[in-house]
């Protein structure tokens with residue numbers, strides 16, 4: 122019998138981990154194809170797991186050990202810790218619980234062995250237990266250590282949560298204090314008749330309909346108060362309809378106008394609104410949604426990226 126007990130000092134967090142690994146490993150034999158990873162885990166924790174597991178000879182022991190050793194890495198389709206390496210969206214690892222391949226979005230909306238995009242795959246997993254129907258018979262239930270990530274939330278769940286919070290976060294009932302959408306169009310067209318939609322001056326943002334938002338091609342000439350007034354109506358449109366309104370340029374243009382200063386929104390937004398904006402923009406600009414054509418942020422330019430990053434950075438600062 123090899124003595125490889127690590128003799129951790131009292132209170133060393135690795136001691137409890139080691140005990141749970143030994144417990145798991147007692148269940149089964151090793152799997153040679155996973156030895157390399159076990160060696161890596163051994164290096165990480167400074168314990169000769171391979172020798173220890175081989176001495177115990179239990180079913181699926183090494184796989185369980187590996188997963189428990191680093192807790193696995195989250196599959197972004199089902200949220201389980203099933204991956205041996207972190208998801209990069211191009212690692213091409215396949216999740217054993219849902220069948221999703223860690224692959225990037227493509228011009229077709231998906232890549233690798235995936236036949237649907239991530240949003241559809243997540244909804245399939247919820248309804249039929251696999252990312253696609255052809256995987257239903259091939260996936261297996263989660264093993265010990267393949268826990269669901271506490272921070273996991275599907276694209277659809279994030280969208281629903283944002284929609285649910287929107288009215289509360291943007292709780293103003295003040296009428297439009299700045300330029301209306303019709304004003305903006307008139308400013309762009311110089312001599313166009315105005316203001317066909319003058320009623321908007323007395324509306325709250327809640328009363329601006331999706332139909333009205335969708336008619337707008339031109340947001341570039343809104344002033345700051347007008348821009349901020351329409352922001353929640355625009356976000357609501359995109360979250361509800363799963364696409365950008367009009368010609369698709371609205372979200373991009375709104376953030377870098379009325380002047381090329383991405384910080385303008387901070388003059389108006391509360392801390393909570395900045396946090397909400399950061400979450401909403403992270404979702405709306407996720408390449409899976411952007412490139413699958415469900416929501417299309419029309420050619421985000423450097424100014425737009427800068428604006429989004431500034432909002433995310435401010436949100437992190439406020440929450441730290």
Ligand SMILES: [Zn+2]
Nearest residue numbers: 196199216219
């Ligand atoms: Zn999965």
